[in-house]
Amino acid sequence: MTPLRQQMIRAMRQRGFSVRTHQSYLAAVSALARYHGRSPADLDVGQLQAYFNYLAQERGLSSASCRLHLNAVRFLYLRVLERASFDVAFVVPKRAQRIPELLTREEVGRILGACTNPKHRMLLETCYGCGLRVSELVCLRVRDIDGERGWVRIEQGKGAKDRLVSLSPVLLARLRRYWSLCRPAHWLFPTARDAREHLSISSAQRVFSRAKAHGGVEKVGGIHSLRHAYATHQLENGLAVHQLQRLLGHGNLQSTMRYVHWVPEGQRARADALDLIADLEVRHG
Secondary structure (H helix, E strand, C coil), X not given: CCHHHHHHHHHHHHCCCCHHHHHHHHHHHHHHHHXXXXXXXXXXXXXXXXXXHHHHHHCCCCHHHHHHHHHHHHHHHHHHCCCCCCCCCCCCCCCCCCCCCCCCHHHHHHHHHCCXXXXXXXXXXXXXXXXXXXXXXXXXXXXXXXXXXXXXXXXEECCCEEEEEECCHHHHHHHHHHHHHHCCCCECCECCCCCCCECCHHHHHHHHHHHHHHCCCCCCCCCHHHHHHHHHHHHHCCCCHHHHHHHHCCXXXXXXXXXXXXXXXXXXXXXXXXXXXXXXXXXXX
């Protein structure tokens, strides 16, 4: 490990960056070094500009990917190398404003119903029933389930923030039944080969993709579609936007407001938060 890489890791740890941010930033800086064949500490503004132009024009990266590379390199120069400024212009491609192919309740029911493995079905039900990010989902521990208070504790979610998410009575009953059957000791969703390790994000994605295919759902999207479904279905039932923001763990209200734009005004009811898993039982028997 190079001294510069060690410095960067130390700087990210001091600021409480998540594991995924560590991985993304280090990968971005490594890509910059490979492109020029030298340490990023030795690059000038022109070389950085050439690299960013390459990312946007030749590689055609999305706006989100371009911003990630820009943020990683800016962090390196300002916080690790302690440069006085970072005067590199990077015209990031305009972010496309698209509405994803949102899952209906009927489609969520088909996806969950197609999942016959008890652990895998519980994984997807928890993702949808609590609106979790996949990175939060796979890292759940048994002790994070607070059945007495009806909460799931999400520890160090995105932005290094803890939060509590409502746990419905039906989902809690399902989790208790799952625990009685599978007896997870530490991780709620451990790997089959080693109970000391939790399922990986890629494994959870594969579980969802298989269930979606077996359920005959052809809409585009990975397991994050269940989080989108949670948000839109709760809004349709009348959950207040500020409450949804807290449950989703959004630091910025604007991140939550996009869901409001995805749900037509006429589809929003005026009611309490919906028990989504119980609602599926009613709809699908």
